C-alpha cells in the first residue's frame with residue numbers, strides 16, 4: 001500500500017538505526033516523544049520531515065533547543081499531551097521505559113496524536129533489561145540492611161506490550177525483543193557509575209556515608225557477569241516495535 005509498509009517489511013530491526021524503521025518522508029509531521037537533548041529528533045529532521053520533540057524535563061527541552069537551532073521542541077508529559085492537528089508518526093527512542101505512571105495512557109495519547117493509518121515506532125528497555133545490574137543492586141541493598149531499591153523503570157515483555165498496543169487501537173507490524181550488550185563507555189567505574197547516572201533516585205534515602213561502600217559492593221557483585229578485559233558491558237535488552245493506528249479506531253483518553 002505505502003512506503004511505510006515496505007519500510008516495515010524490509011528493515012532488519014535488530015541493530016539497524018531506529019530512524020530507518022521509522023523511514024521519515026520529506027514533509028511528514030512526526031513527533032519524537034521523550035526527545036531528551038534531541039539527537040534522535042535531529043536524525044528524523046535530516047530526512048526532511050517536520051519534527052516536534054516533546055520531553056517532560058524542562059532542562060532537556062532547553063538543551064535540545066540550544067543544540068538544535070531551527071528544530072521545534074516543547075515541554076510535555078507523554079501521559080497527557082495534546083496536539084492541535086494529527087501527525088503522520090510518533091517515534092520514541094529509549095524513553096518509553098521511563099514513563100512508568102500509566103503505559104496505557106501514553107499509548108492512548110500517541111493514538112490521539114496520530115492520523116488514522118499513522119505509525120508509532122519505538123524502542124525501549126524490554127523484560128530482562130539490565131537484569132545483572134539490577135540483581136547486583138538488590139543484593140547489595142540487602143547486604144547493607146536497606147529496603148528493596150525502588151527502580152524507576154518499566155520493562156515490559158513483548159506479549160505485554162503487544163497487548164497494550166492492540167488494545168490501544170494499533171496493528172503491530174514488527175515487534176522484536178533482543179539482547180543488546182553495550183559498552184558502558186560513560187561509566188568508567190562500571191556498575192557504580194551506572195547506578196549514579198541512571199538510578200540516582202534509588203540513592204536518595206541511602207545515608208550519605210553508605211553510598212560509596214554500597215556501590216563498591218554493587219561493582220563486586222556485577223563484575224563477574226559484566227566486566228570484561230576491555231571494560232564494562234551493560235546487559236541491555238531492547239524491545240523494538242512498529243505499529244499502525246487502525247484506520248477506524250477511535251480514541252478514548254483516560
Ligand SMILES: C[S@@+](CC[C@H](N)C(=O)[O-])C[C@H]1O[C@@H](n2cnc3c(N)ncnc32)[C@H](O)[C@@H]1O
Nearest residue numbers: 034035036055056057060077078093094095098
Ligand atoms: C534516556 S532519555 C532518551 C532521550 C532521547 N530519546 C535519545 O534517544 O537520546 C529519556 C527521556 O525521556 C524523558 N521522559 C521520561 N519520562 C517522560 C514523560 N513522562 N514524558 C515525557 N518525557 C519523559 C526524560 O526526560 C528523558 O529526556
